[in-house]
Amino acid sequence: MKPSWLGFVSLAILIWSNAAAAATRVCVSVQQKSWYRAPPHLTAVPSTTEGDGPLGPAAPPGAAPVPPPPPTSPPSANADAAAHAHAAAHEIDPTLYLKRMLEYEVTHENGFMAVADGCQQHLVVELYQLESGWTVFGHFGEREEKVDRAELDEFVELAQRLAFALLRGRTVGQTITRENVLRSDSERDLRTVEGTGHFIFGMGTEVRLAQLPTAQGQSLPAASELRLLTPVSVQAGYRRKLHAWGFDAFGRVDLGTEQTGIHDNDLGGHVDYSFSLSAGLHFLRYLDAPGINSFYFGGGAAFELAFFDAIRPLAERTATTDRDVLVGGGLNVDLLVGYEFLRASSIHFFGQLELDVPTYLLKTENDSGSIDTYMPGAVAQIGIIF
Numbered sequence: 001m002k003p004s005w006l007g008f009v010s011l012a013i014l015i016w017s018n019a020a021a022a023a024t025r026v027c028v029s030v031q032q033k034s035w036y037r038a039p040p041h042l043t044a045v046p047s048t049t050e051g052d053g054p055l056g057p058a059a060p061p062g063a064a065p066v067p068p069p070p071p072t073s074p075p076s077a078n079a080d081a082a083a084h085a086h087a088a089a090h091e092i093d094p095t096l097y098l099k100r101m102l103e104y105e106v107t108h109e110n111g112f113m114a115v116a117d118g119c120q121q122h123l124v125v126e127l128y129q130l131e132s133g134w135t136v137f138g139h140f141g142e143r144e145e146k147v148d149r150a151e152l153d154e155f156v157e158l159a160q161r162l163a164f165a166l167l168r169g170r171t172v173g174q175t176i177t178r179e180n181v182l183r184s185d186s187e188r189d190l191r192t193v194e195g196t197g198h199f200i201f202g203m204g205t206e207v208r209l210a211q212l213p214t215a216q217g218q219s220l221p222a223a224s225e226l227r228l229l230t231p232v233s234v235q236a237g238y239r240r241k242l243h244a245w246g247f248d249a250f251g252r253v254d255l256g257t258e259q260t261g262i263h264d265n266d267l268g269g270h271v272d273y274s275f276s277l278s279a280g281l282h283f284l285r286y287l288d289a290p291g292i293n294s295f296y297f298g299g300g301a302a303f304e305l306a307f308f309d310a311i312r313p314l315a316e317r318t319a320t321t322d323r324d325v326l327v328g329g330g331l332n333v334d335l336l337v338g339y340e341f342l343r344a345s346s347i348h349f350f351g352q353l354e355l356d357v358p359t360y361l362l363k364t365e366n367d368s369g370s371i372d373t374y375m376p377g378a379v380a381q382i383g384i385i386f
Contacts, residue, residue: 024112024113025115025120025121026112026114026123027116027119027121027122027123028114029124030098030102030125030126030127031095031124033128094152098125099125101158102162104159105164106163122139123138124139124140125137125138126139133152134149136158139166140166143169145162145172147184150184157181160175161176193242196241198239198241199236199239200239200383201235202234202235202350202382204232204379204380205233205379206229206233206377206378206380207228208229209229209375210273211374212224212273215265215269215311218263218265220267221267222270229258231254231257231273232254233379234253234255235251235381236250237249237250237251241286244289245283246283246298248281248282250282251278254275256273256274259309265311266314268311268312268313269368270311271310271326271369271371272308274308274325275306275307276305276329277304277305278303278332280300280301280332280334281301282298282299283299284296284336285297285298292343292344293340293342293343294340294343296339297337298335299334299336300333300336301331301332302331303331306362307325307327308325308371309326310323310324310366310368326366326371328362328371331360333356333359334357336354338352339351340385347385348384349382349385354380355376355377356379361374
């Protein structure tokens with residue numbers, strides 16, 4: 001039994017020795033630096049006139065210079081200095097503290113060992129003092145990583161993340177876990193580029209194609225026909241501009257301009273376009289962003305609800321109701337081109353052409369009629385931006 005145990009221990013020692021020999025030997029150093037500018041040194045200007053000098057009466061010619069009296073300080077100042085020196089002796093040295101934390105992390109990283117000499121690699125960390133904490137730069141070989149700000153009480157987490165990032169070729173941002181979050185991870189104040197915001201109001205007309213049930217005569221049933229619809233359009237929204245880019249958030253109302261009389265369709269079923277409601281987003285690109293006038297183009301999408309009126313059969317009409325409402329809707333994909341002019345003014349104008357391509361079939365029905373069609377459209381409008 002003893003020889004077998006001795007062999008096992010010897011083998012374990014041999015494996016450990018080989019692993020230790022194969023580990024990369026890393027020397028860790030932490031340097032505290034400063035990017036504060038030192039104040040200029042004040043120098044005394046010697047007196048060049050006869051009489052008293054800056055330290056008292058001038059010495060007579062040939063006499064040995066009289067040394068100035070040693071500076072004295074009140075007893076209270078000496079006591080304060082001694083107390084400060086005693087307190088400073090118990091302050092934590094951030095370079096020694098961080099160095100020891102890094103050595104621990106390097107040694108516990110598989111394939112690496114922190115050593116004092118015989119270095120194969122160097123892990124160098126620079127600390128730059130801030131009003132609160134330090135900006136930290138870490139170097140390992142050709143790699144460099146930066147932490148914008150770290151406090152003394154975060155050095156354990158800082159060492160863990162910085163060592164792993166440098167040794168394993170990661171960024172510091174990729175080393176974050178629930179247990180090593182730094183204050184700078186969540187307190188970073190990001191600057192953003194400000195744009196200009198405007199309200200927009202536009203009016204125009206729309207052209208739509210739809211296959212709709214259409215009256216063929218007073219006593220004949222309705223038949224499906226391709227019809228050209230021309231509703232009027234009113235739009236209001238908000239336009240945000242940022243250099244050559246723009247963004248529109250808008251709402252739109254389209255009002256139908258045609259309606260067939262109920263006496264032309266006694267059997268019912270004829271369908272007329274009544275109105276629609278849309279809400280959408282458009283993204284714009286200006287061709288001459290700084291110009292007083294500029295073309296722009298873009299695209300986006302809008303969600304639309306369309307309302308239609310279907311004529312009831314004569315037998316089902318009442319004194320107050322002779323039509324039923326059909327509702328359908330979906331998402332339209334929009335392509336547009338426009339022109340803004342007088343853009344140097346706080347109030348300026350635009351003209352815009354827009355193509356609306358539905359991503360759905362308009363399919364709905366009730367007792368009075370039905371719709372089963374694809375209804376693309378185009379909008380031409382002019383408007384004001386303020």
